[in-house]
Amino acid sequence: MIKILGISAFYHDSAAALIIDGEIIAAAQEERFTRKKHTPDFPVNAVRYCLEHSGYTIDELDAIVFYDKPLLKFERLLETYYAFVPRGLRQFIVSIPVWLKEKMFLKKMLYEGLAEIEKYNKKKLKLLFPEHHLSHAASAFYPSPFKEAAILTVDGVGEWATATICQGKDNKISLLKEMRFPHSVGLLYSAFTFYLGFRVNSGEYKLMGLAPYGNPKSEQTKNFIKLINKEIVTVKDDGSIWLNQKYLTMQQV
Amino acid sequence: MAESEILNYATGLKMVNESKWEKLFGFPAVKPDGKIEQKHCDLAYAIQKITEDIVIKMAKEAKRITGSDFLCMSGGVALNCVANGKLVRENVFKEIFIQPAAGDAGGALGAAQIAHHMYFDQKRETPLNGDSMKGAYLGPDFSDKEAVISFKKHKAVYHYIDSFDELCSEVSDLIDKGNVVGWFQGRMEFGPRALGNRSILGDARNKEMQKKLNLKIKYRESFRPFAPSVLIESSNEFFDLPVSSPYMLLIADVNKERRNTLPENYNELDLWEKLYFERSDVQAITHLDFSARVQTVHKETNPRYWQLINTFKEKTGYGIVVNTSFNVRGEPIVCTPEDAYKCFMRTEMDYLVVNNFLLKKTEQPDWKNRDKWMVEFKPD
Structure with a gap:
């Protein structure tokens, strides 16, 4: 045993x-x-x-x-x-x-x-x-009902690998692709969490709850999406992102 | 990227260059507990939408390079159940499994598992029926004796209901009459959600339920309505959800025939008026966009919770209840019968069930000023 x-x-x-x-x-x-x-x-x-x-x-x-x-x-x-x-x-x-x-x-x-x-x-x-990314992927794959599967981990704040794509097969997990710090979806989401007055690391949930109050059809919303895509984040076809660090200079408080 | 800046990511809670953001979006950062206006909601919508698009693109890339029909997910962003729900509907994968303890806590489990399979090189048996998380009911449970010790310590008045059938029948009636019931059974959940073993329950049909839970139990107003626990067998009667969602990690739309027509001036209502507007016959769990964060309840993983909701269904025709975590704002979910009793007494919860014990608020000794939880637990 x-x-x-x-x-x-x-x-x-x-x-x-x-x-x-x-x-x-x-x-x-x-x-x-x-x-x-x-x-x-x-x-x-x-x-x-x-x-x-x-x-x-x-x-x-x-x-x-x-x-x-x-x-x-x-x-x-x-x-x-x-x-x-x-x-x-x-x-x-x-x-x-x-x-x-x-x-x-x-x-x-x-x-x-x-x-x-x-x-x-x-x-x-x-x-x-x-290795960190393996632990993370493991918690998704090993308890799953699948013999083989793609594994996607998308992390929050404070990690090197901010997103990984792995493959699980039988008892093995292999890393196929990773996105690295500071380009992170979790970080991006947390930055907006902070800007909208919620607590980083726990207020993300509130931000998600607030989103449906936004008006998808308004000019303001469309403009916000355009601005974020133009200035803060570049999203590539494979889902990898590039964050403009000018907007994300972290300051100790 | 300078290392010093990297370090600030780890400690720094101030995450953005505020003057640049203000210039870009045209308003300053919102102060904690500051007033939320439409522009803030629109920006929240924008970033949520962008995040969903990124997650879906990543999933498509995972599909492309693995060729697999199945997807497993973990990590903090995997708790974004709105994005998850969209991903399911995109049909990129045949089936998706999301680790219920998707954040750091789940890392403890993953670390143990990777060691088992890759360090000790042990075979893996694919679970035959569903996943091997045991419904996420992996924490401690407490005996009747332990419960009684806690009750006696606080001079609580309690009734032991011998038959679980009878208990379910009584609790169903209480919920049907608009009572809020603390429901404490078996092993505690692992991960951030209460899944029917450490839950506070109410009637999803009740028009006042959302307000009551917000103001008299949780002591905070949430933008999100509460989440439903629905029998897997009844799920289709309420939601457009082609798969099960045992861990409350997917959102689904409330079926069209259950929805009410929105008034013409709906978009001009303020945030709270919108929230409390009666949108469906299961008002307490229907969000603004007619979505709900669904937990499907399965007899195999939680027979007691399943039986309770099934009894409620037999009496009312609705195989669904409101399920919110058993805690007040800022407090971790209760673990022991004593935590549960304290939370019961601190709030305006009407009844408490621990194992087969039933406790009625009006029979309990006076609790006023017994403790200072408002100081103990800081707001979220």
């Missing part, structure tokens, strides 16, 4: 999921237990629930797998471990092999989080960090 725990943490909506021999046994979001909406905290309670529900301990797991959020890693790493001025940042990143360090940093955070749950043998623990 192969028992695997998946963990998503430190970004937005932390969660844990346990699968045994490929069957989904338990999965939950941490916010439900701590009562803090979209909590990024290490999912102590969700992991504990998954273990209790299945009757297994951390030592009995075959692997613990972490859902990577590439951009987040930069952010957290730098925030926590280094003091810096924003101007010096660019140089800092290009000159230091962060990837190595940041993996160690993540490991440390994971070890600490797990220690809050129960005692376990660190040496025996197999920690895996699959």
Whole structure:
């Protein structure tokens, strides 16, 4: 029997999921237990629930797998471990092999989080960090009713690959095409979410709800569509997009 | 693109160059909770339309390079159920599966699965009946004993209804009479939607239901009407939906014969007048454009919820109820019986059902000022 725990943490909506021999046994979001909406905290309670529900301990797991959020890693790493001025940042990143360090940093955070749950043998623990886009595509393909399928992932804010097209066949997923940061549909949508007064990362839903109040036939609406297409986003035939960064210079607030 | 700017994407909540946007669209950024005017709605329409077009083009490209008849989707944008609904209607693929926990939470599941199949190289069995998400009911459940402990802690008055048939019959009558019922059963849902195990239910036909749920339960006004849970067997009676939608991730149009004619001055009404205008015989779930965000309910994945709605159908002819998540605005969906009882007492919900227990609001002890949830949970 192969028992695997998946963990998503430190970004937005932390969660844990346990699968045994490929069957989904338990999965939950941490916010439900701590009562803090979209909590990024290490999912102590969700992991504990998954273990209790299945009757297994951390030592009995075959692997613990972490859902990577590439951009987040930069952010957290730098925030926590280094003091810096924003101007010096660019140089800092290009000159230091962060990837190595940041993996160690993540490991440390994971070890600490797990220690809050129960005692376990660190040496025996197999920690895996699959490629981000694969995890994402996996959650769409493996539970699906299809033997083979096209897989489309379209992400929100804070990722390198902002959209991918993969193919799933039997137990394998292969990446065929990807669109990269900062050209992102999620980002584009979130920018309008922000501009229209809603909260990024949770207010997108409100924007979608507001859209039908728009008048599709009005000159104003048509003009808006024209302006967005002319100035902010170029949409190519294959669905890939190019965002005009002049409109999207992110500012820290 | 400078790396420093990239970093700001990750932390920065200020996402746009406001002066440039103001120049382009002719109005400043809306302040949080600012007044929404027609131009804002038109811009929302514009970006939604563009997003839909992009998603459809991407799907067509996925079709072109894979040649597959089937599509799987995940990621934050996959929660845009309006775009999903359009994609289904485009008929690019024969069938589409969307991961219900499409955002970050689902990444935990995907990470475990990719390790199982590609690191440990384990075979994959294609699920025989539908997907293998178990209806997304993957969270904790709570025993009667655990429920009673919570009730006693708060000196709650509760009734145990031995027969589930009887409970369904009673709750159906309560919903039919216009009551709002908290419905707590079995394992909690994984992902952002409440799918009938942590839900607040009401009568979709009731003309006051939308207002009541907005103002007395959720304490916020939403542009979107509430979502319906409809028996899969009744889905065609209400919606133009050729497929099932077990995870509330697709929108569909309300059937034409159920719609009311709109008045001539309809376009001049303000936002809230439009929202509350009676558009169909299932008013509480019909959006401005006659769409609804549908959850189809299946006996195989949720027999208890299915039975409740089926009982309601036997009594009223309508195999459909309003389903909104069991929480107040800004609060995560309830997890435990105690969370449910607190939410029940904080709001003007009329009844609460936990497993086979039925609780009536008017029988409960006074709750006033017992807690400060309005401070605890910030508005969305």
